[in-house]
Amino acid sequence: MLQININLALKHFVLDVQFEVEQGIIVGVFGPSGAGKSSLLAAISGVSAGQSVTNRQQNIANLAPDKRGMSLQLQACPLFPHLDVLGNLSFACKHRPKNNNQLALNETVSLLGISDLLNREVSSLSGGEQQRIVFARTLLLGQNIILLDEPFSALDWVKKQRLLWAIKYLAKNKNITFIMVSHSLKELSYCADKMLQLKQGKMTRFGDTEIISQQINNEQGTTHFSFLNFQQPRRLSEHNLTKVSLIDSQQVLYINQFDEKSSYKICVNANDISVSLKLERNSSCINTLQCILVSFQRQQYEVLLFLDVDGQSLLCSLNPLAWQQLGVTTGQTLYAHLHAI
Amino acid sequence: MLETDFTALLLTVKLAIITSVLLVIICFPIAWLLANYKGRFKPYFEAIIALPLVLPPTLLGFYLLVAFSPNTLLGEVWHNLTGHQLAFSFSGIILGSLIYSLPFVMQPLLVGFNQVNSQYNNAAIALGFSTSKRFFFLLIPLLKSTILSAFSLGFAHTLGEFGLVLMIGGNIPGETQVVSIALYDHVEALNYQAAHELSLILFAISFICLVLLFKFNRSNLGFRGKNASN
Amino acid sequence: MSMLYNRVSYYFWFVLLLTISSVSAKENLHIAVASNFKAPLEQLLSEAPFVDDIEITLSAGASGVLYSQIIHGAPFDMFFSADAKRPALLKQKELIIKGSIHTYATGVLAFWQPELDSKNNYIAIANPRSSPYGEAAKYYNEHTLKTDLSFVLAHNITQAFQFVDSANAGQGIVALASLKAAYQQQADAKYLAYKVIPADQHPAITQQVVVLKSTNNLASANKVLSYILSPSVQSEIAELGYLKVCSQC
Structure with missing residues (x-):
C-alpha cells in the first residue's frame, strides 16, 4: 500500500495531492501543461524533499532517492552516451539496487519488442526508439514502484499500445505499481487502473479509470474517444487485415494494425465515426456496427452521441448540421461507420 | 650550457606532470561537490578558486616565500614532518605550482560536471542510482575527455611557470631550475644564443602538447562513434 | 564669412x-x-x-x-x-x-647570519652569472670563505637579502645597502648581525x-x-x- 500526502508550495500554486494505492496498480495522472504533474512525481520520488510518502506503513519521506524503492523516469531522461543500447540496458541490470524484482534482460527485450535495436549506437536512434530503450532501462532497474513522466510522447499509437500493454502485464504479473503522467487521456484510459486529474496543483478527480476518464471525456473541449473490447483475432493476410469479434456480440470489426502483444481493445476517435439510419450495402466502409442511440449532448460546435454497441459504449461527435441532417431521436437503432481503425 | 638546459627541461616536464596529476585528483571531487552545491556561498568559493588566475605570480611567490619560512606555521610543520625546507626544494615548487595552475584544471572540470549534471546525473538520481554508482560508473566514464583536457591545460600552464618559481626556487639545477628560469638566466647573462635555443625547444614542446590537447578533446563527454566530433 | x-x-x-x-x-x-x-x-x-x-x-x-x-x-x-x-x-x-x-x-658585500646557531644550511647569494654582487660573492667564497653550505642563487641581490630575511636561508652574502635600508625601516637587531667583507677580498x-x-x-x-x-x-x-x-x- 502506497500512501501519498503532498503539500508543496510551487512557484505559482500549491501542489496539494493525497491518495493511496495498492501494490500492482497503475495510476494515470492527467492534466494540462503546467498543472504540476512533473512536480508531483518529483515530490513522490523524493527529489523534492520532505513530503509525506509511506510505503507499506514505512515512512520513506526522508530517504535519499536511491533508497526509496522507486524509480522516477524524468521527461528528460537521456540514454548514457558512452554506452551503446545493450550497454545501457546491461548497466541498469548490473547496478540495480538490491530488491526482489529481478526482471531479466531478454525477458524485457522481448516484452517490449526492442531486440532489433540492441546493437545500435545511442546517437543513431530516433526519438521514438530512444523512448522505448529508456523505458526498458527503467524497468530493468527492477524497482517495485515506477514513476513515469510522459514516457511515450514521441511514439505513434501502434508502438505505444505495445508498451502500454507491457505496463499492464508487468503490473499484474510482477506486482509493480506504476504512476504515469501524460497529457494524453487516450493513453491513460487504455492502460491505467486508477486516474488522477490534476488542475493547478489540485487533485480534482481520483478514482477508477472507466468512471474518471468518462467524466473527463464529457468535459467540453477535450478530444473524445472510446474503447471497444474485442476477442478472437483472426488474421486475413490476403487483405492485410485482422478480423475481430466484439465481446458478448456477434458483430465483427476489421482492424488494420493489430499487435499480438497488446490489450484486446481498440481506440475509436469520436470524430472518425459517421452515423446513418439505414444500412447501406454498397459502401466502402467495412466497419459498420449496429447500435442504439442512448443519449446525446448538444455543445457549442458539436453534438456528442452516446451509442450502445451490444453493451459497450461508443462515442460519436457530429457537427450540428450533420446532426440536423441525420434527424434521429434517442432509442433509435443506428448504424455507426467506423473509419480509420 | 647544454647539460643544465637538458636538466632544466626534464625537471620542468617532471614538475608539470606531477602537478597536473595531483591537481586532477584534488580538483575532481571538489568540482563535483561545487557543481552540486547550490548554497549562497557558491560565488565566494568560485572566486577563491579563480584567484590564482588574477593574482600576479610574483605576489603568490612572495607570500609563499613568507609562508615557507621555518618561522611560520607551514614551514615549521613541514620541517617537523620531513626534516627539509619547502623553499628551494622541488616539493616547494610543486606546492607553488598546485596553487598557480589550480584554476586551469578546476575550470574545465566544473564545466564538465555542470554539463553532465544537467543532462545525465539528474536523470540518474531520479532513476535511483546510488551516489557511489553514479560517481564511479557514470560520471568518470562520461568525464574522461574532460579530465584529459583539464590535465593537458594544467600541464601546459605549468610548463610556462616563471614568476612564482623565481620567488621561491633559488635557482638550483636539478631541483628548482625550471626552463623558464634557465631562460631568464641566459638573457640576464647576455647569452642570447643559448636563450634562443632553449626557447625554441620549450615552444616546440608546448605547441605539441596543445595540438594533442585539441586533437583528443574532439569528443565531448565521452561520446561514442561517428558523432564524436560533436 | x-x-x-x-x-x-x-x-x-x-x-x-x-x-x-x-x-x-x-x-x-x-x-x-x-x-x-x-x-x-x-x-x-x-x-x-x-x-x-x-x-x-x-x-x-x-x-x-x-x-x-x-x-x-x-x-x-x-x-x-x-x-x-x-x-x-x-x-x-x-x-x-x-x-x-x-x-x-x-657595492659593499656583507656576510649576514641573523641567527648564530641556525641549523639552516642554505647560503644565499645573487646569481653570479647576471649580478656583479653575485660574481663578487662567488669569488670571495672560492678564495676565502670556502664554505660547504649549499648555495641558493637569487635572481638579484635584493632577493638574496629576502631569502635570508625570511629565514629560508640561514645566511647570505648580501649588499650592505640592503641591511642598512632594512634597519632604517625596522630597527630590528637581526639587521645588525653582519660582517662587512673587505673590499680587497673580492672584485670591485x-x-x-x-x-x-x-x-x-x-x-x-x-x-x-x-x-x-x-x-x-x-x-x-x-x-x-x-x-x-x-x-x-
Whole structure:
C-alpha cells in the first residue's frame, strides 16, 4: 500500500495531492501543461524533499532517492552516451539496487519488442526508439514502484499500445505499481487502473479509470474517444487485415494494425465515426456496427452521441448540421461507420 | 650550457606532470561537490578558486616565500614532518605550482560536471542510482575527455611557470631550475644564443602538447562513434 | 564669412594646444635605473636643487632587462646600471655620449647570519652569472670563505637579502645597502648581525651610469650627472651602504 500526502508550495500554486494505492496498480495522472504533474512525481520520488510518502506503513519521506524503492523516469531522461543500447540496458541490470524484482534482460527485450535495436549506437536512434530503450532501462532497474513522466510522447499509437500493454502485464504479473503522467487521456484510459486529474496543483478527480476518464471525456473541449473490447483475432493476410469479434456480440470489426502483444481493445476517435439510419450495402466502409442511440449532448460546435454497441459504449461527435441532417431521436437503432481503425 | 638546459627541461616536464596529476585528483571531487552545491556561498568559493588566475605570480611567490619560512606555521610543520625546507626544494615548487595552475584544471572540470549534471546525473538520481554508482560508473566514464583536457591545460600552464618559481626556487639545477628560469638566466647573462635555443625547444614542446590537447578533446563527454566530433 | 571664422579658430586652438604641450615649465628626463638603486636615487633626486626644473621619470628594472630595452631603442636619457659590464657594452655599441661613463657607487658585500646557531644550511647569494654582487660573492667564497653550505642563487641581490630575511636561508652574502635600508625601516637587531667583507677580498662591484646618445636633453642629463657625482651626494651614498668613490684617492 502506497500512501501519498503532498503539500508543496510551487512557484505559482500549491501542489496539494493525497491518495493511496495498492501494490500492482497503475495510476494515470492527467492534466494540462503546467498543472504540476512533473512536480508531483518529483515530490513522490523524493527529489523534492520532505513530503509525506509511506510505503507499506514505512515512512520513506526522508530517504535519499536511491533508497526509496522507486524509480522516477524524468521527461528528460537521456540514454548514457558512452554506452551503446545493450550497454545501457546491461548497466541498469548490473547496478540495480538490491530488491526482489529481478526482471531479466531478454525477458524485457522481448516484452517490449526492442531486440532489433540492441546493437545500435545511442546517437543513431530516433526519438521514438530512444523512448522505448529508456523505458526498458527503467524497468530493468527492477524497482517495485515506477514513476513515469510522459514516457511515450514521441511514439505513434501502434508502438505505444505495445508498451502500454507491457505496463499492464508487468503490473499484474510482477506486482509493480506504476504512476504515469501524460497529457494524453487516450493513453491513460487504455492502460491505467486508477486516474488522477490534476488542475493547478489540485487533485480534482481520483478514482477508477472507466468512471474518471468518462467524466473527463464529457468535459467540453477535450478530444473524445472510446474503447471497444474485442476477442478472437483472426488474421486475413490476403487483405492485410485482422478480423475481430466484439465481446458478448456477434458483430465483427476489421482492424488494420493489430499487435499480438497488446490489450484486446481498440481506440475509436469520436470524430472518425459517421452515423446513418439505414444500412447501406454498397459502401466502402467495412466497419459498420449496429447500435442504439442512448443519449446525446448538444455543445457549442458539436453534438456528442452516446451509442450502445451490444453493451459497450461508443462515442460519436457530429457537427450540428450533420446532426440536423441525420434527424434521429434517442432509442433509435443506428448504424455507426467506423473509419480509420 | 647544454647539460643544465637538458636538466632544466626534464625537471620542468617532471614538475608539470606531477602537478597536473595531483591537481586532477584534488580538483575532481571538489568540482563535483561545487557543481552540486547550490548554497549562497557558491560565488565566494568560485572566486577563491579563480584567484590564482588574477593574482600576479610574483605576489603568490612572495607570500609563499613568507609562508615557507621555518618561522611560520607551514614551514615549521613541514620541517617537523620531513626534516627539509619547502623553499628551494622541488616539493616547494610543486606546492607553488598546485596553487598557480589550480584554476586551469578546476575550470574545465566544473564545466564538465555542470554539463553532465544537467543532462545525465539528474536523470540518474531520479532513476535511483546510488551516489557511489553514479560517481564511479557514470560520471568518470562520461568525464574522461574532460579530465584529459583539464590535465593537458594544467600541464601546459605549468610548463610556462616563471614568476612564482623565481620567488621561491633559488635557482638550483636539478631541483628548482625550471626552463623558464634557465631562460631568464641566459638573457640576464647576455647569452642570447643559448636563450634562443632553449626557447625554441620549450615552444616546440608546448605547441605539441596543445595540438594533442585539441586533437583528443574532439569528443565531448565521452561520446561514442561517428558523432564524436560533436 | 562664418566658415572662414571657423577655420581660423580651429587653427588657433590647434596651434595653442601644440605649443602648450611643448612649452612646459620643466625639462623632461627619462632615467633607467637598476632596481637595487631605485630607492636611493629617488631619495637623492628629490633633494636636488633642480627638482623643480627637471621632470624626472624613473624606470626601474633588472639591469639585463633595461639593457635589452636600450639596445632595442627604448627612449631613455640615462642608465644607472648595477654593474660596469653593461655600460661597457653600450659604449662598444656606440650608444652613449662620449665620455659619459662614470662610477656612481661601489657595492659593499656583507656576510649576514641573523641567527648564530641556525641549523639552516642554505647560503644565499645573487646569481653570479647576471649580478656583479653575485660574481663578487662567488669569488670571495672560492678564495676565502670556502664554505660547504649549499648555495641558493637569487635572481638579484635584493632577493638574496629576502631569502635570508625570511629565514629560508640561514645566511647570505648580501649588499650592505640592503641591511642598512632594512634597519632604517625596522630597527630590528637581526639587521645588525653582519660582517662587512673587505673590499680587497673580492672584485670591485662598480655600479656605473651612462648618458645615452638618444637623449634630447643633454643639458639636464649632465646636471643630474654632476649632482650625483658631487662629493656631498657621494658621501650620502656611502652612508647608505656603499663604498665612497674616491676621485682624489
